[in-house]
Amino acid sequence: MLFVFIRFSRRMRDISILNTRKGIPIASDRTPKLINIADRTQDNLDSAKLKIAIYSHDTKGLGHMRRNLLISGKISSSFSNSSVLLITGSREINRFRIPEGVDCLTLPSYYKESDDNYKSRSLKVSLDEIVTLRSSIIKETLKSYSPDLFIVDYAAKGGLNELNKTLKYLRKYSSTLCVLGLRDILGDPKYVLKEWNRKKIVDFIDDHYDYVWVYADPGVYNMCEECNLPEQIQSKITFTGYLGHTDLADYKEKRNKYLNFDFSSKKIVLCVLGGGQDGIVLADKFAETKIPRGYVGLLLTGPYMSSKDKDRLRLKINKNPGIKLVEFIPDPIKLFNDAERIISMGGYNTVCELLANKKKALVVPRVNSRREQVLRAEKLSAMGLVDTILPHELSPEWLNEWLKKDIACTDSRSQINMDGLSRMPVLIKSIISENMAKQHNYRDVLSL
Incomplete structure (x- = not known):
């Protein structure tokens, strides 16, 4: 029995080392994500029943929501049996065309005022109450929906930290892969670093996200260099190219x-x-x-x-x-x-x-x-x-x-890579396939 335990321990150490690589580091104290692969192989992902959730807080403007709509449309058209749940804080989403295979969860909304303070848009409740309500809705929804992939737009902790409990739950109890999606430029580098340090964003991303996708071309603006991001964040980053949209059908x-x-x-x-x-x-x-x-x-x-x-x-x-x-x-x-x-x-x-x-x-x-x-x-x-x-x-x-x-x-x-949308299905297949491989390796260890 002692011999078997030593073999198991060494094998787990080796897998941890192999899985720590540029782009997809896996912490040594965590086992690989055990996704449900009963009906999936690397060759049939196009028709697999993938479940994906995409979140944006939408406290100001349409940008985050429109970006997620574009991504969800590309996913649904590329994976015939996929289901995409958009989680949004904007009721204006009902004025947009929702792609086939995509549905929406609209949260009670709050908005950012000109002085950067937040306020409930419609409900006559305090800001704390509406944030608590939204946080509970998101967590319970994802517990029930159990997505294979959760893409968060821009705000690593969600609006006013409303994703903290959800991401901690997903990290501890679920097989969901978590991706943080960022636009090309977050702001002045001094401002970004100051905000990230104040909010402890670097450690949070490192602990709760498997990947970071930057929807940009580093030849225009290299976020890693401009913001001097630490290695543990750079190692998770993939520059996808800009999300160029030219679909004029009908x-x-x-x-x-x-x-x-x-x-x-x-x-x-x-x-x-x-x-x-x-x-x-x-x-x-x-x-x-x-x-x-x-x-x-x-x-x-x-x-x-x-x-x-x-x-x-x-x-x-x-x-x-x-x-x-x-x-x-x-x-x-x-x-x-x-x-x-x-x-x-x-x-x-x-x-x-x-x-x-x-x-x-x-x-x-x-x-x-x-x-x-x-x-x-x-x-x-x-x-x-x-x-x-x-x-x-x-x-x-x-x-x-x-x-x-x-x-x-x-x-x-x-001059610029505008192929971010067309690359999205390739990225999704890549990270799911890689995680499937980790799962097989992990199950091989368990069979020792």
Whole structure:
């Protein structure tokens, strides 16, 4: 018996060493994830009944939710028997097309105010109460759903730490693989490191996540180098490429559903504000801009712009016949293909869309302490892919001159990896296959 125990101990030590490798480290005090592989081999994963959950807190804007919708759509189209559960804090998800094989759990919502404080959006309860409620819902849902893979967008601990209990449970009791998905730029490196140190994010990621996917090309911005991330985080990171989205299926037939005016005889200048809650400066300047002859301006406000701001914009646009106002389109990519030029803020999703569709673009980034959008705009402008100007430098006259200026359209795909979406199924198959191999090795040890 002693001889068998020694063999077992040595074998477990060897597996621990072999499983610690760049990209997928396994802590020495943890056994491999024992996923249910009864109906799965590395050759039949495409048709396996995979269960995946994807989370975003969605306390401000549409970016996190839209990114997860893109990913869920790619997963569902690539794995025919997959089920994807989107967990979101935004009820606006009901205004978007939900892919086949995907369903949604909408949490009671709270939102971030301009001073970075949070508040319940609808329920007349305290912030602590709504966070506790959301935390319980998420944990009990994932305990019951038991996903093979859990992808968390941006916030490692969830909004206001609401994922802490869930991730601890999954780590201790489940076979779920956990992935943290990050956009290209989190913010100014000094800000990121300060926040991560204050919130002890590095140790938390190391303890609770198997992988970190950065939806970006390190040739544009290398998060590992810029933020000087420690080795235990770098070893988990895979740069997927940007999530370029160009799917325009059925768009021509559906266009009139979104727009009640004909613009077929004119070139389109599209001004996009993302969710719209902080785009009023750009919107005001665009609404006052004289649009060159032969063009029509479309101002897309987004669902979160206040009624007061929209009313003010309508008054301006009523005096400017060259511009039309569109309040909301579930997927603005439907207009990107038709637009001759695009003026936008510097959010990740919008920038991905204008790059993927090879558009002449002006990026007017949001300016705040994080400087995320400013850094993104500066990097892309330095590569000659977009023009950029800061909001306080912008004027209707400047916009008019930019619209009249001859601009070459650069193919971003020759300079930037935009294949993040198409790579997603490959990554998922890879990590599940690798974990299956670990499981087989572990079961071999148990049979000794």
